[in-house]
Amino acid sequence: MEGLKKSDANLVVYIHPSKAKKVSEAILRELSSLLFKFHETFDGVLLAYDVKILSQVAKILPGIHPYFGVRLKAELLTFYPKPNMxxxxxxxxxxxxxxxxxxxxxxxxxxxxxxxxxxxxxxxxxxxxxxxxxxxxxxxxxxxxxxxxxxxxxxxxxxxxxxxxxxxxxxxxxxxxxxxxxxxxxxxxxxxxxGSEGSREMLEHNKAMVDGETLYLNTDHHIKKSKRRRSGDS
Structure with missing residues (x-):
């Protein structure tokens, strides 16, 4: 069936310091909250994910509640039906x-x-x-x-x-x-x-990178792209 896409993405998930002793559990809970919802950044509805923590070193954000970011590499399965699919x-x-x-x-x-x-x-x-x-x-x-x-x-x-x-x-x-x-x-x-060329496909299952960008996930369930990537810097 068309509309399904498997993608590789680099993620940074921000975790509340109270979850520091259960980081893996907090990450899975955060990602699970995104399932079966449309996300423009992912270009579709998130159906499934498989994650791997890239580094045990977390980046701490300054503030009243200093969240810390954990870098992940994830395989995402998304669904985005478009006209004529x-x-x-x-x-x-x-x-x-x-x-x-x-x-x-x-x-x-x-x-x-x-x-x-x-x-x-x-x-x-x-x-x-x-x-x-x-x-x-x-x-x-x-x-x-x-x-x-x-x-x-x-x-x-x-x-x-x-x-x-x-x-x-x-x-x-x-x-x-x-x-x-x-x-x-x-x-x-x-x-x-x-005189047309090509063949009609009944099933399309693509594997694509998410523009090589790092996606940032916060516990308020908003997804943001790296400001550096948005500004055109590499």
Whole structure:
């Protein structure tokens, strides 16, 4: 699934002096408080982390409460769905005018009627709501179905996704995967006609550095970039 990114980052976590005897525990607590929230510095929603303390020597900050900074090297897994990315989610609710799904177990997604292609017709079968393809009755979407859809927009504050089932390569993942060969052949023919190059990817899992910057985390849960890096100095 697209939208996932694995990154390497250098961090400095500021710890209250009262936590000096339990530094590792304080660091994990601080990082855990950032999970499943969007952070502009990380360029996405933090899903997981793996940290390694680089130095046992802490930098003490002057002030009424002299916090001390601990340098870490961390591997971060983030999620940032952007327009036209392909995502997958589990349908949790259907209505005549919309579909509702959950992505990665925490982000909600909605696909409204105008973003559901005409191929799908809403029906109630045996007391269950379902969208059935007019072209192939085996292609059905109901509660519990894993769907593949296109991202239209993403609300970073509430982690809400607006999606679309208009493209032909969207719909029930189970049905699409069984007919992957047919879709690949049709896609190849389309590319030959249009003269386009490249191939459509179903999964993207990138590994990238976070601009080589050191990120600073304070216990008030604000993340700041190094002032030296922001000013353009190396």
């Amino acid at each position: 392909l995502l997958e989610g589990t349908v949790v609710k259907l209505g005549q005018q919309s579909m509702h799904a959950i992505v990665l177990g925490f982000s909600s997604a909605i696909i409204i009627q105008e973003d559901i292609r005409d191929e799908f017709k809403y029906k109630v079968k045996h007391g269950k709501e379902v969208f059935v393809s007019r072209g192939n009755k085996r292609h059905q979407i109901e509660v519990g179905t894993i769907i593949r859809f296109i991202v239209k927009s993403f609300d970073e504050e509430v982690l809400h996704i607006c999606g679309s089932l208009v493209p032909d390569h969207t719909g029930s993942v189970g049905w699409l995967d069984k007919n992957l060969e047919e879709w690949s052949h049709a896609d190849s023919l389309t590319k030959k006609r249009t």
